[in-house]
Amino acid sequence: MPAESIAAERAAHGAPTSRRDLLGESTRLLVRAARPDKHHFWWAVLWLVAAAALEALGPLIGKFLIDHYLLPRHAAVAQIGALLAGALVAGMLSSWLRYLQLLRLAGLAMRSVQRVREEVYAHVLRLPMAFFDRAITGQLVSRVTNDTEAVKTLYVQVLFVMLDSVIVLVGAAIAMLWLDWRLMLAVLVLLPAVVVIVAVYQRLSAPAVTRTRELRSELNAQMAESIAGMPVLQAANATDRFRGRFAGLNESHYASRQVELRANAWLLRPMLDLLNVVLLAAVIGMFGLRIQGGALGTIEVGVLYAFVSYIARVVEPLTQITMQFSQLQQAxxxxxxxxxLLKEAETPEAPPQAEVREGGIRIEQLTFAYQPGRPVLHDVDLTIAPGSFWGIVGHTGSGKSTLLSLLLRFYPAPAGSIRIDGAPLDQIGEDHLRDRVGLVPQEPFLLAATARENITMGRPISEAQVEAAARAAQAHDFILGLERGYDTPLGEGGARLSVGQKQLIAIARALAGDPRILFLDEATANIDSETEQVVQRALASLRGKVTIVAIAHRLSTVREADTIVVLNHGRVAELGTHDALMQVGGGIYRRLYELQQLEDQDEPDGAGSESA
Incomplete structure (x- = not known):
């Protein structure tokens, strides 16, 4: 993947770049995830300290046994048995405490991952539509699934391994200090070497780890994108090109992993094993020199045994700490x-100061721009009466979809420029607005679930309401024709239905909530003429009951509308009924309608106008 693509993705999402930023962001997430279960954390730490203390007793017991019983050949069976039993009990207690600590830690980690994943998913659902204009689906999925596992990694494989290692290291240092402070200094003098190794490792591996994580996200994104667009890829004979593109991305991921692995191979286990050998040789050498100088007696040979044991307890924690830096970087x-992602601003919650009662819409001097200085809509003024049927048409890029997005509050409109039943749109509560306003999109979104579940969408809607909505949408008959009626699974994306049937299900879903306003976003653009007539009958049955605003590419859909708005370059160019607009010589609507009539005549019999 090109470096500029990664930089662009990171800039788009505000991803941290420096090591300090990474540490700060991950620490804040760690604290947030663990806060509800912090008592589990402190219990785990307490048991960890107790287990480390018990483990430190082993070499001390061994030292006492050697110096007081084995070397003097003092065969006190009872005392030796008591010492061995004490060592055994200490080991068993230490193992039991570590078991308890691991259970607490694992539970804490799993609950934290569950909590973070639910929080991230809920947060994504509340993000404004502007975020999804720049978001990539595969990367979002990767963040919700893969990246949230980093919380568990931070707890289990990093935090507690490193904390455990530090506690064991401190315990061993205290025991060595009590035994012989000079030998203890000889052991600890090599700690700076470990610090240097860790610093060099971080410097070499951190960029590779960060790049590897980003490339993995890009791989997920391309895979999701390719699967979603498989019919287009195969029809365009683009599979080889996409395979080559994926192979290049995968090769970059492999190269990045190789850099990380080479740093691990050189600087982690091999270097620390070498330090272990050097440390052991240094301690034995110093001990031997001191014996030759007569500084020690045979009674203190047990000290050597204890130090050899503690060296393993010192080097292994250091090894574990350094080995975790690879996981730490990724986590x-x-x-x-x-x-x-959690810092992305959510859609502002509107204070529930007003309600949608009748469905009247007033648009006053609406001017809107996605980018400053480049307005898409200019001074739009419209008054839509409750229960009326309005159509909005125009050339591609005229501002139709932008106007609909503003009416749906997908983007914030200028304050006071849009009112529903006299109340500013931004004063209507979010839940109430979504309950009282229905949307039928151009591309119907269906769950891999039953027809009933696709209509209810999890809302507490009765069987009678589902059937009434399906009848109003002219979908009841074809649903009953399915092998299990409303309980028939429709397949992924409604694969078992035609495009027209999917659209009727989408209309039934919008009507099931008993909305006061119904928006249709080019709902007939991709259906045949026969299905369009069914949709028109459904709309006719709703006239006077629901305010209907239809964005239409096919003008036959809005021919019977009470009022048709013609947008041109973001301005209201024409306004009136179909008959009135057809009387305007050289008018935009008349030209569009006549052009579509010619295109319909040129199509084969039975074919619907798919575009115009």
């Missing part, structure tokens, strides 16, 4: 990406 990147 920090993943956790920081999740935290960055």
């Amino acid at each position: 920090m990147v993943g956790a920081a990406r999740v935290h960055t």
Whole structure:
């Protein structure tokens, strides 16, 4: 993947770039995830300290046994048995405490992942539509699934392994200090070497780990994109090109992983094993020199045994700490990406000061721009009476979809420019607005579920309401014709239905909530003429009951509308009924209608106008 693509993705999502930023973002996520279960955390730490203390007793017991019983050949069976039993009990207690600690930790990690994943998913659902204009689906899925696992990694494989290692290291240092402070200094003098190794490792591996994580997200994104567009890829004979593109991305991911693995291979286990050998040789050498100088007696040979044991307890924690830096880098990147996503501003919650009662809409001097200085809509003024049927038409890029998005509050309109039943749109509560306003999109979205579930969408809607909505949408008859009626699974994306049937299901879904306003976003653009007539009958049955605003590409859909608005370059160019607009010589609507009539005549018999 090109470096500029990664940079663009990170800039688009505000991803942290420096190590300090990564640490800060991941720490905040860690604290947020664990806060409800912080008592589990402190219990785990307490048991960890107790287990480390018990483990530190083993070499001390061994030292006492050697110096006081084995070397003097003092065969006190009872005392030796008591010491061995004490060592055994300490080991068993230490193992039991570690078991308890692991259970607490694993539970904490799993609950944290569950909590973060639910929070991220809920947050994504509340993000404004402007966010999804720049978001990539595969990357979002990767953040919700893969990156949230970083929380568990931070707890289980990083935080507690490193905390455990530090506690064991401190315990061993205290025991060595009590035994012989000079030998203890000889052991600890090598700690700076470990710090240097860790610093060099971080410097070499951190960029590779960050890039690897981003490339993995890009792989997921391309895979999701390719699967979603498979018919187009195969029809356009683009499969080889996309395969090559994926192979190039995968090769970059492989190269990045190789950099990370080479850093691991050189600087982690091999270097620390070498330090272990050097440390052991240094301690034995110093001990031997001191014996030759007469500084030690045979009674203190047990000290050597204890130090050899503690060296393993010192080097292994250091090894574990350094070995975790690879996981730490990946976990920090993943956790920081999740935290960055959670910082995305959600759709502002409108205070529930007003309600949609009748469905009247007033648009006053509406001017809107996605980018400053480049308005898409200019001074739009419309008054839509409750229960009326309005059509909005115009050339591509005239502002139809933008106007609909503003009416649906997908984007914030200028304050006071849109009112529903006299109340500013931004004063209507979010839940109430979505309950009272229905939408039928151009591309119907269907769940891989039954017809009933696709109509209810999880809302507490009765069987009678479902059937009434299906009848009003002219979908009841074909649903009953399915093998299990309303309980028939429709397949992924409604694969078992035609495009027209999917659209009728979408209309039934919009009507099931008993809306006062119904918006149709080019709902007939992709259906045949026969199905369009069915949709027109459904709209006719709703006239006077629901305010209907239909964005239409096919003008036959809005021919019977009470008022048709013609937009041109973001301005209201024409306004009136079909008959009135057809009387305007050289008018935009008349030219569009006549052009579509010619196109319909040129199509084969039975074919619907798919575009105009």
